[in-house]
Amino acid sequence: MKRAQIQFGESLAVIIILVVMIVLGIMFYARLQHDENTETSRTHSDLKAIEIAKLASSLPELKCTGRPVQDKTCIDMEKAIRLEKWIGDNPTNLHYVKVFGDATVKLYFVYPTPIPVLNPIEIMKQTQNTQYKTTVQVPVTIHDPSTRKSRFGYLEVSSGG
Protein backbone atom coordinates (compact mmCIF):
# COMPACT_ATOMS: atom_id res chain seq x y z
CA MET A 1 0.00 0.00 0.00
CA LYS A 2 1.27 3.42 -0.83
CA ARG A 3 2.19 5.88 1.94
CA ALA A 4 -0.44 8.38 0.74
CA GLN A 5 -3.13 5.70 0.92
CA ILE A 6 -2.13 4.82 4.51
CA GLN A 7 -2.25 8.49 5.51
CA PHE A 8 -5.67 8.87 3.90
CA GLY A 9 -6.92 5.78 5.75
CA GLU A 10 -5.68 7.17 9.07
CA SER A 11 -7.30 10.56 8.46
CA LEU A 12 -10.56 8.84 7.57
CA ALA A 13 -10.44 6.74 10.74
CA VAL A 14 -9.81 9.83 12.86
CA ILE A 15 -12.72 11.65 11.22
CA ILE A 16 -15.02 8.65 11.80
CA ILE A 17 -13.95 8.45 15.46
CA LEU A 18 -14.52 12.18 15.89
CA VAL A 19 -17.98 11.93 14.37
CA VAL A 20 -18.81 9.00 16.65
CA MET A 21 -17.60 11.03 19.64
CA ILE A 22 -19.70 14.04 18.67
CA VAL A 23 -22.80 11.85 18.17
CA LEU A 24 -22.21 10.18 21.55
CA GLY A 25 -21.79 13.61 23.16
CA ILE A 26 -25.03 14.87 21.65
CA MET A 27 -26.85 11.73 22.79
CA PHE A 28 -25.57 12.10 26.37
CA TYR A 29 -26.39 15.80 26.44
CA ALA A 30 -29.91 15.17 25.12
CA ARG A 31 -30.46 12.45 27.73
CA LEU A 32 -29.22 14.70 30.55
CA GLN A 33 -31.36 17.56 29.30
CA HIS A 34 -34.42 15.30 29.11
CA ASP A 35 -33.83 14.03 32.67
CA GLU A 36 -33.42 17.59 33.90
CA ASN A 37 -36.63 18.70 32.18
CA THR A 38 -38.54 15.76 33.68
CA GLU A 39 -37.16 16.62 37.12
CA THR A 40 -38.08 20.30 36.73
CA SER A 41 -41.61 19.42 35.62
CA ARG A 42 -42.06 17.06 38.56
CA THR A 43 -40.71 19.59 41.06
CA HIS A 44 -42.93 22.30 39.58
CA SER A 45 -45.96 20.02 39.77
CA ASP A 46 -45.09 19.07 43.39
CA LEU A 47 -44.69 22.69 44.46
CA LYS A 48 -47.92 23.68 42.76
CA ALA A 49 -49.86 20.89 44.49
CA ILE A 50 -48.42 21.84 47.90
CA GLU A 51 -49.20 25.51 47.35
CA ILE A 52 -52.79 24.73 46.37
CA ALA A 53 -53.22 22.30 49.28
CA LYS A 54 -52.02 24.94 51.75
CA LEU A 55 -54.16 27.59 50.15
CA ALA A 56 -57.28 25.44 49.99
CA SER A 57 -57.07 24.46 53.66
CA SER A 58 -56.81 28.09 54.70
CA LEU A 59 -59.29 29.58 52.22
CA PRO A 60 -61.92 31.73 53.99
CA GLU A 61 -64.54 30.22 51.66
CA LEU A 62 -63.86 26.81 53.25
CA LYS A 63 -62.54 27.51 56.73
CA CYS A 64 -64.67 27.06 59.83
CA THR A 65 -65.86 30.25 61.46
CA GLY A 66 -66.16 30.81 65.18
CA ARG A 67 -63.56 28.13 65.98
CA PRO A 68 -60.42 28.60 68.06
CA VAL A 69 -57.49 30.16 66.20
CA GLN A 70 -55.36 27.03 66.65
CA ASP A 71 -58.01 24.96 64.87
CA LYS A 72 -56.37 25.63 61.53
CA THR A 73 -57.29 22.27 60.03
CA CYS A 74 -61.05 22.81 60.17
CA ILE A 75 -63.17 22.89 56.99
CA ASP A 76 -66.82 23.92 57.11
CA MET A 77 -68.90 21.21 55.40
CA GLU A 78 -71.72 23.58 54.39
CA LYS A 79 -69.25 26.03 52.88
CA ALA A 80 -67.54 23.22 50.93
CA ILE A 81 -70.88 22.01 49.52
CA ARG A 82 -71.86 25.57 48.55
CA LEU A 83 -68.46 26.27 46.98
CA GLU A 84 -68.59 23.03 44.95
CA LYS A 85 -71.99 24.02 43.60
CA TRP A 86 -70.98 27.61 42.98
CA ILE A 87 -67.81 26.71 41.08
CA GLY A 88 -69.77 24.04 39.17
CA ASP A 89 -72.34 26.68 38.11
CA ASN A 90 -69.63 29.24 37.26
CA PRO A 91 -66.80 27.18 35.75
CA THR A 92 -65.23 30.16 34.04
CA ASN A 93 -64.96 32.19 37.23
CA LEU A 94 -61.44 33.57 36.98
CA HIS A 95 -60.96 34.03 40.71
CA TYR A 96 -61.03 30.31 41.49
CA VAL A 97 -59.15 29.40 38.33
CA LYS A 98 -56.42 31.72 39.63
CA VAL A 99 -56.59 30.30 43.16
CA PHE A 100 -56.60 26.60 42.32
CA GLY A 101 -54.98 26.71 38.89
CA ASP A 102 -55.79 23.62 36.87
CA ALA A 103 -56.01 21.29 39.83
CA THR A 104 -58.51 18.85 41.24
CA VAL A 105 -59.47 19.55 44.84
CA LYS A 106 -61.58 16.96 46.66
CA LEU A 107 -62.76 16.74 50.24
CA TYR A 108 -63.02 13.17 51.53
CA PHE A 109 -64.88 12.02 54.64
CA VAL A 110 -63.19 9.28 56.64
CA TYR A 111 -64.73 9.06 60.12
CA PRO A 112 -67.48 8.47 61.21
CA THR A 113 -68.97 6.50 58.32
CA PRO A 114 -68.68 8.65 55.20
CA ILE A 115 -71.88 10.12 53.76
CA PRO A 116 -72.09 8.34 50.36
CA VAL A 117 -73.71 11.22 48.45
CA LEU A 118 -71.13 13.68 49.73
CA ASN A 119 -67.99 11.55 49.54
CA PRO A 120 -66.03 13.20 48.05
CA ILE A 121 -67.04 16.82 47.67
CA GLU A 122 -65.30 17.83 44.44
CA ILE A 123 -64.55 21.49 45.00
CA MET A 124 -62.52 21.97 41.82
CA LYS A 125 -62.02 19.73 38.81
CA GLN A 126 -58.96 19.60 36.58
CA THR A 127 -59.82 20.24 32.96
CA GLN A 128 -56.57 19.31 31.22
CA ASN A 129 -54.74 16.01 31.18
CA THR A 130 -51.16 16.51 32.19
CA GLN A 131 -48.17 14.20 31.90
CA TYR A 132 -47.01 14.61 35.49
CA LYS A 133 -49.48 14.62 38.31
CA THR A 134 -48.76 15.17 41.98
CA THR A 135 -51.27 14.35 44.67
CA VAL A 136 -51.07 15.85 48.15
CA GLN A 137 -53.37 14.99 51.02
CA VAL A 138 -54.02 17.27 53.99
CA PRO A 139 -55.89 15.71 56.95
CA VAL A 140 -58.64 18.05 58.17
CA THR A 141 -61.58 18.21 60.54
CA ILE A 142 -64.84 18.66 58.66
CA HIS A 143 -67.30 20.59 60.79
CA ASP A 144 -71.02 20.31 60.13
CA PRO A 145 -72.61 23.50 61.53
CA SER A 146 -76.16 22.07 61.34
CA THR A 147 -75.40 19.14 63.65
CA ARG A 148 -72.42 20.87 65.34
CA LYS A 149 -70.40 17.69 64.84
CA SER A 150 -66.88 17.40 63.54
CA ARG A 151 -65.75 14.62 61.24
CA PHE A 152 -62.29 13.44 60.24
CA GLY A 153 -61.39 13.71 56.58
CA TYR A 154 -58.80 15.00 54.18
CA LEU A 155 -58.36 17.44 51.34
CA GLU A 156 -56.80 15.88 48.27
CA VAL A 157 -55.15 18.11 45.71
CA SER A 158 -54.01 16.69 42.36
CA SER A 159 -52.06 19.05 40.21
CA GLY A 160 -50.21 18.57 36.96
CA GLY A 161 -46.96 20.17 35.87
Place this chain on the structure above:
Amino acid sequence: MEIMGLAVIVILVSIGLFYMIAFTKEPQPEPVKEYTASELATNTIVAMLATDIDDCGTTLEKVIVDKATYQNLPCLRSDDPINKSISLMLENSLQKWGKDYKLTIDYPDTATNTVDIAVPTTPLCGDMRERETGTQPIPLYPVPGTVMVSLSICT
Protein backbone atom coordinates in the same frame (compact mmCIF):
# COMPACT_ATOMS: atom_id res chain seq x y z
CA MET B 1 -1.24 3.63 13.96
CA GLU B 2 -0.20 5.81 16.91
CA ILE B 3 -3.01 8.19 16.17
CA MET B 4 -5.51 5.32 16.43
CA GLY B 5 -4.26 4.47 19.91
CA LEU B 6 -4.58 8.12 20.90
CA ALA B 7 -8.12 8.26 19.54
CA VAL B 8 -9.12 5.16 21.50
CA ILE B 9 -7.75 6.71 24.71
CA VAL B 10 -9.65 9.95 24.03
CA ILE B 11 -12.86 7.98 23.46
CA LEU B 12 -12.43 6.05 26.68
CA VAL B 13 -11.72 9.23 28.68
CA SER B 14 -14.75 10.96 27.11
CA ILE B 15 -17.08 8.07 27.91
CA GLY B 16 -15.73 8.03 31.48
CA LEU B 17 -16.37 11.77 31.81
CA PHE B 18 -19.91 11.43 30.47
CA TYR B 19 -20.69 8.68 32.95
CA MET B 20 -19.17 10.74 35.77
CA ILE B 21 -21.40 13.70 34.90
CA ALA B 22 -24.46 11.46 34.64
CA PHE B 23 -23.96 9.69 37.97
CA THR B 24 -22.60 12.49 40.14
CA LYS B 25 -25.60 14.71 39.49
CA GLU B 26 -26.81 16.08 42.82
CA PRO B 27 -30.16 14.62 43.86
CA GLN B 28 -32.92 17.19 43.58
CA PRO B 29 -34.96 17.99 46.69
CA GLU B 30 -38.37 16.32 46.74
CA PRO B 31 -40.90 19.00 47.78
CA VAL B 32 -43.76 16.59 48.49
CA LYS B 33 -41.56 14.42 50.71
CA GLU B 34 -40.35 17.47 52.61
CA TYR B 35 -43.85 18.87 52.98
CA THR B 36 -45.19 15.51 54.08
CA ALA B 37 -42.40 15.23 56.62
CA SER B 38 -43.05 18.59 58.15
CA GLU B 39 -46.83 18.83 58.20
CA LEU B 40 -48.59 15.49 57.85
CA ALA B 41 -47.99 14.10 61.35
CA THR B 42 -49.08 17.27 63.15
CA ASN B 43 -52.07 17.90 60.88
CA THR B 44 -53.27 14.32 61.34
CA ILE B 45 -53.12 14.48 65.15
CA VAL B 46 -54.78 17.91 65.34
CA ALA B 47 -57.60 16.81 63.02
CA MET B 48 -58.08 13.49 64.82
CA LEU B 49 -58.27 15.07 68.28
CA ALA B 50 -60.89 17.58 67.12
CA THR B 51 -63.11 14.86 65.61
CA ASP B 52 -66.33 13.93 67.38
CA ILE B 53 -66.43 10.29 68.40
CA ASP B 54 -69.62 8.67 67.21
CA ASP B 55 -70.70 6.83 70.35
CA CYS B 56 -69.49 9.44 72.84
CA GLY B 57 -70.90 12.65 71.35
CA THR B 58 -67.73 14.56 72.06
CA THR B 59 -64.25 14.99 70.61
CA LEU B 60 -61.49 12.38 70.79
CA GLU B 61 -59.45 14.81 72.90
CA LYS B 62 -62.21 15.02 75.53
CA VAL B 63 -62.69 11.23 75.47
CA ILE B 64 -58.95 10.73 76.12
CA VAL B 65 -59.06 13.23 79.00
CA ASP B 66 -62.18 11.64 80.48
CA LYS B 67 -60.67 8.17 80.23
CA ALA B 68 -57.59 9.37 82.13
CA THR B 69 -59.54 11.19 84.84
CA TYR B 70 -63.17 10.80 85.92
CA GLN B 71 -64.60 8.38 83.33
CA ASN B 72 -67.95 10.14 83.27
CA LEU B 73 -68.70 9.30 79.64
CA PRO B 74 -71.07 6.33 79.33
CA CYS B 75 -69.40 5.21 76.08
CA LEU B 76 -66.21 4.37 78.00
CA ARG B 77 -67.96 1.76 80.15
CA SER B 78 -68.92 -0.70 77.47
CA ASP B 79 -66.67 -0.18 74.49
CA ASP B 80 -63.21 0.98 73.50
CA PRO B 81 -64.09 4.09 71.49
CA ILE B 82 -60.55 5.45 71.53
CA ASN B 83 -58.91 2.50 69.78
CA LYS B 84 -61.90 1.93 67.53
CA SER B 85 -62.01 5.49 66.21
CA ILE B 86 -58.23 5.91 65.89
CA SER B 87 -58.02 2.63 63.93
CA LEU B 88 -60.72 3.72 61.49
CA MET B 89 -59.18 7.15 60.96
CA LEU B 90 -55.62 5.95 60.40
CA GLU B 91 -56.48 2.92 58.30
CA ASN B 92 -58.50 5.05 55.91
CA SER B 93 -55.96 7.82 55.60
CA LEU B 94 -52.25 7.15 56.28
CA GLN B 95 -52.43 3.41 55.62
CA LYS B 96 -54.40 4.02 52.44
CA TRP B 97 -51.69 6.42 51.23
CA GLY B 98 -48.99 3.84 51.91
CA LYS B 99 -47.43 5.64 54.88
CA ASP B 100 -45.86 3.71 57.74
CA TYR B 101 -46.79 5.16 61.12
CA LYS B 102 -46.85 4.61 64.84
CA LEU B 103 -49.21 6.27 67.28
CA THR B 104 -48.53 6.49 71.00
CA ILE B 105 -50.42 8.01 73.92
CA ASP B 106 -48.30 8.72 76.99
CA TYR B 107 -50.21 9.25 80.23
CA PRO B 108 -48.82 11.07 83.26
CA ASP B 109 -48.55 9.31 86.63
CA THR B 110 -51.55 11.33 87.83
CA ALA B 111 -53.86 9.62 85.32
CA THR B 112 -56.21 7.17 87.01
CA ASN B 113 -56.66 5.09 83.86
CA THR B 114 -54.71 4.59 80.70
CA VAL B 115 -55.48 3.20 77.28
CA ASP B 116 -53.26 0.66 75.61
CA ILE B 117 -53.12 1.65 72.01
CA ALA B 118 -54.00 -1.40 70.01
CA VAL B 119 -54.05 0.41 66.70
CA PRO B 120 -52.42 -1.84 64.11
CA THR B 121 -49.38 0.31 63.45
CA THR B 122 -47.34 -0.51 60.40
CA PRO B 123 -43.63 -1.46 60.71
CA LEU B 124 -41.84 1.80 61.32
CA CYS B 125 -38.69 2.84 59.52
CA GLY B 126 -35.62 2.11 61.61
CA ASP B 127 -33.73 5.31 61.01
CA MET B 128 -34.89 8.17 63.25
CA ARG B 129 -33.88 10.68 60.57
CA GLU B 130 -36.49 9.20 58.28
CA ARG B 131 -39.27 9.73 60.80
CA GLU B 132 -41.30 12.82 61.39
CA THR B 133 -43.14 12.98 64.68
CA GLY B 134 -46.02 15.24 65.53
CA THR B 135 -46.93 15.62 69.18
CA GLN B 136 -49.95 17.19 70.76
CA PRO B 137 -50.12 17.79 74.53
CA ILE B 138 -53.54 17.46 76.19
CA PRO B 139 -53.76 18.92 79.71
CA LEU B 140 -55.88 16.91 82.14
CA TYR B 141 -56.97 20.06 84.01
CA PRO B 142 -58.14 20.24 86.81
CA VAL B 143 -56.23 17.01 87.43
CA PRO B 144 -52.50 17.74 87.21
CA GLY B 145 -50.55 16.27 84.33
CA THR B 146 -50.61 16.24 80.57
CA VAL B 147 -51.28 13.43 78.12
CA MET B 148 -48.93 13.39 75.14
CA VAL B 149 -50.27 12.05 71.87
CA SER B 150 -47.55 11.37 69.30
CA LEU B 151 -47.69 10.18 65.74
CA SER B 152 -44.53 9.16 63.89
CA ILE B 153 -44.65 8.84 60.12
CA CYS B 154 -41.91 7.47 57.89
CA THR B 155 -40.99 10.00 55.23
